[in-house]
Amino acid sequence: MLRSQLLKGTLPLMILSVIGDGELYGYEIAQRIRERSGSRLAPGEGSLYPALHRLEREGALVGQWRAGSQGPRRRYYRVTPAGVALLEESRAEWAQVTGIVAAVAGSES
Amino acid sequence: MRDPVERFLAEVERELPLPDDRRQEVLEELQGHVADSVARLRSEGTDAVSARAEAVRRMGEPAALARDLAAAQRGGRRVLAAAGAGTWAAIRTALPVTILAWTSIALLALIAGGLVRIARHLLGQEVSLLGSGSLNDVFGALGLNLGAGFAGAAAVRAAARSGWRSPAEVRSAVTIAGTAAVMFFAVAMLETTLTWAVVAALLLVPLSFAVGTRFDRLAPPSISAMLLGTLLLFVAGVGLTAYAGGSSGSSSYSWDQRQAGWQMVAPWWQDPASGQAVDFASGESFSFGPGQIDLTIIADPAVTAGLSGYRVEAWRAVPPQDGWHLVPGQTAPFANAPAAAEQDGVVSGRLRFDRMPAVQWAAIALTAAGPDGQRYLLYASGPTQTEFHGTVLDWFTGLAR
Numbered sequence: 001m002l003r004s005q006l007l008k009g010t011l012p013l014m015i016l017s018v019i020g021d022g023e024l025y026g027y028e029i030a031q032r033i034r035e036r037s038g039s040r041l042a043p044g045e046g047s048l049y050p051a052l053h054r055l056e057r058e059g060a061l062v063g064q065w066r067a068g069s070q071g072p073r074r075r076y077y078r079v080t081p082a083g084v085a086l087l088e089e090s091r092a093e094w095a096q097v098t099g100i101v102a103a104v105a106g107s108e109s
Numbered sequence: 110m111r112d113p114v115e116r117f118l119a120e121v122e123r124e125l126p127l128p129d130d131r132r133q134e135v136l137e138e139l140q141g142h143v144a145d146s147v148a149r150l151r152s153e154g155t156d157a158v159s160a161r162a163e164a165v166r167r168m169g170e171p172a173a174l175a176r177d178l179a180a181a182q183r184g185g186r187r188v189l190a191a192a193g194a195g196t197w198a199a200i201r202t203a204l205p206v207t208i209l210a211w212t213s214i215a216l217l218a219l220i221a222g223g224l225v226r227i228a229r230h231l232l233g234q235e236v237s238l239l240g241s242g243s244l245n246d247v248f249g250a251l252g253l254n255l256g257a258g259f260a261g262a263a264a265v266r267a268a269a270r271s272g273w274r275s276p277a278e279v280r281s282a283v284t285i286a287g288t289a290a291v292m293f294f295a296v297a298m299l300e301t302t303l304t305w306a307v308v309a310a311l312l313l314v315p316l317s318f319a320v321g322t323r324f325d326r327l328a329p330p331s332i333s334a335m336l337l338g339t340l341l342l343f344v345a346g347v348g349l350t351a352y353a354g355g356s357s358g359s360s361s362y363s364w365d366q367r368q369a370g371w372q373m374v375a376p377w378w379q380d381p382a383s384g385q386a387v388d389f390a391s392g393e394s395f396s397f398g399p400g401q402i403d404l405t406i407i408a409d410p411a412v413t414a415g416l417s418g419y420r421v422e423a424w425r426a427v428p429p430q431d432g433w434h435l436v437p438g439q440t441a442p443f444a445n446a447p448a449a450a451e452q453d454g455v456v457s458g459r460l461r462f463d464r465m466p467a468v469q470w471a472a473i474a475l476t477a478a479g480p481d482g483q484r485y486l487l488y489a490s491g492p493t494q495t496e497f498h499g500t501v502l503d504w505f506t507g508l509a510r
Contacts, residue, residue, distance in 0.1 A: 026138060027145035045146065046169035049138065050177035057184060065134075075138050 016087040025074035124175035191272025198267030199260040207256030216342035250310030254317040261321025370435040378485035400463030418478035419448035423462035426470040
């Protein structure tokens with residue numbers, strides 16, 4: 001399992017990525033991240049919600065309560081156009097960071 | 110032992126400083142997440158007890174989660190909302206508490222006065238109570254301290270509620286900003302009658318506010334309880350006063366200005382024709398404004414020929430209960446102002462003499478410089494009660510002069 005501190009700053013990018021053009025609620029988002037990472041990535045499940053709420057406050061996500069087919073109602077999140085722009089920007093930044101880190105950490109001397 | 114899920118949600122709820130509707134929504138979302146997590150673990154073969162414990166463990170530490178959730182919800186406007194709500198709560202609390210404290214103190218004084226009179230009747234001898242106008246001012250300042258203490262507590266509660274933070278998170282900011290504001294009000298803005306005791310009580314007001322911020326759970330009694338308490342005090346006070354009857358009487362004093370020590374101020378001016386000392390008291394005209402005196406003397410121009418540099422002066426005097434005199438050892442008046450002499454013999458001047466800390470009794474004099482350069486006394490008044498009136502800052506500025 002990867003270190004949580006390393007992942008903390010990437011959580012918004014992962015959330016926007018797994019929601020994509022669909023609609024998911026919190027637990028589903030956590031499961032998607034876990035599945036896509038092959039269970040190597042499991043951010044503290046509680047920490048998902050502050051990130052979701054911050055993205056919602058910034059206008060990158062819209063949350064909506066909806067009754068489930070069975071069980072209690074859930075709050076579903078979908079990405080807004082501003083969220084799509086943020087996702088693109090975050091992806092570009094991430095590519096840049098990983099490239100730089102690889103160049104530095106990967107060199108032998 | 111309490112269920113771990115319930116315990117987790119209760120702790121998040123307790124630590125989550127959000128408005129009720131938002132807090133309930135957040136809790137509902139977390140509750141749904143934990144329920145899904147438990148269901149998933151159960152489907153994977155985990156027993157019910159372990160599944161609930163594991164689902165909670167995965168959510169992380171509840172207090173830290175609550176802090177992160179609140180931080181994610183609030184924007185920059187929350188700081189302004191907290192500042193505004195804290196200020197308003199402090200004012201809204203301080204005013205009624207201070208007014209009610211003053212009212213209660215006044216009524217308690219009424220009760221005490223009634224008890225003293227009853228004791229006087231029963232014992233047949235003089236019974237005195239430590240009471241004076243000065244003491245009333247101290248009680249007034251103490252009422253302000255009560256108001257400030259409750260205001261500090263209310264400001265923390267309101268700033269936390271409107272800023273979506275815990276009281277512990279806003280306490281330092283409220284204490285620093287509020288104490289500075291209260292200090293400015295009590296020291297530099299509030300003009301009142303001051304004595305050393307009142308100054309000390311006013312300097313305590315910012316401290317009372319700061320102490321109040323440490324007790325944010327402290328709320329004043331309800332308005333109805335306070336009104337009921339005040340009514341009971343009122344009934345008791347009026348009842349006792351009516352039962353005791355009469356007034357406590359007033360003291361009188363006599364004085365002889367020739368014995369009062371005016372010689373330390375200046376020698377009396379002598380009529381050049383008769384060689385007798387003159388005193389223009391018969392032609393005096395006094396009028397008192399707030400903390401000031403307007404003095405007009407009608408003098409015979411022939412008698413005052415050669416005089417110049419007329420001045421109204423205020424000298425310290427001792428309380429007049431047993432005869433009165435000037436405070437010995439004085440070399441200069443504590444306040445003075447020039448007076449104007451008209452050709453028809455009218456000399457008039459205005460003097461403000463309520464700006465000297467700790468002076469309670471003053472004697473007013475009119476002096477002028479003679480042809481020899483010596484200052485002479487033309488008129489001397491009896492004792493006049495005075496009190497310093499101004500801000501605490503004025504008080505200390507006056508002391509430094």
